[in-house]
């Protein structure tokens with residue numbers, strides 16, 4: 761079984777970002793959506809360790825804003841968490857490619873899940889994105905703090921790998937380990953690891969990464 765990647769989403773405070781440096785993480789996510797409580801203010805300087813891939817989260821944003829943030833924050837991944845159509849996703853990809861950066865920028869599409877058929881919304885994006893992120897459909901575009909029925913993941917049969925998100929906490933570790941889907945790439949954590957929106961509880965994150973990753977290393 762390959763090692764599950766872990767992404768912490770919604771960081772916005774540099775001191776808090778410095779504190780997560782020694783957590784066993786793979787991705788850190790910054791939210792560029794003004795209506796989020798975790799919104800990264802304009803021109804906020806954010807530095808992270810080279811070990812983490814940097815993910816920018818966008819909700820129905822302009823292509824210009826996405827390209828600006830890719831450059832300004834040296835993003836590795838663009839996560840589209842709104843109602844972006846396949847056509848818009850293609851345009852975003854093409855404009856990012858025009859930036860001629862020295863690295864490939866992945867595009868992830870978030871899909872909101874409530875019922876079984878929602879997983880098939882992935883169909884229209886499967887050939888134009890690099891990964892999916894399955895989140896719970898709720899009142900907000902993201903950060904609702906709720907699970908969906910993970911059995912729905914059994915219906916996923918497309919080729920891109922996916923991340924699982926939506927209200928995940930330390931209580932979910934054993935249930936996560938029960939998921940045997942070959943396309944499960946990683947776990948995205950957010951509101952259940954916070955002191956307040958945008959401020960992460962480092963000890964809770966360490967507990968999570970340790971329990972997800974250490975046991976895996978022992979079983980390889």
Ligand SMILES: O=C(O)c1ccccc1N[C@@H]1O[C@H](COP(=O)(O)O)[C@@H](O)[C@H]1O
Pocket residue numbers: 769770789791793796797798817819841895901902903904905906925926927928948949950951952
């Ligand atoms: O967290 C937010 O405020 C947010 C706002 C708009 C789009 C995405 C957002 N966060 C994403 O939502 C998932 C699930 O969060 P939670 O665990 O339910 O709190 C999170 O991992 C982010 O990718």
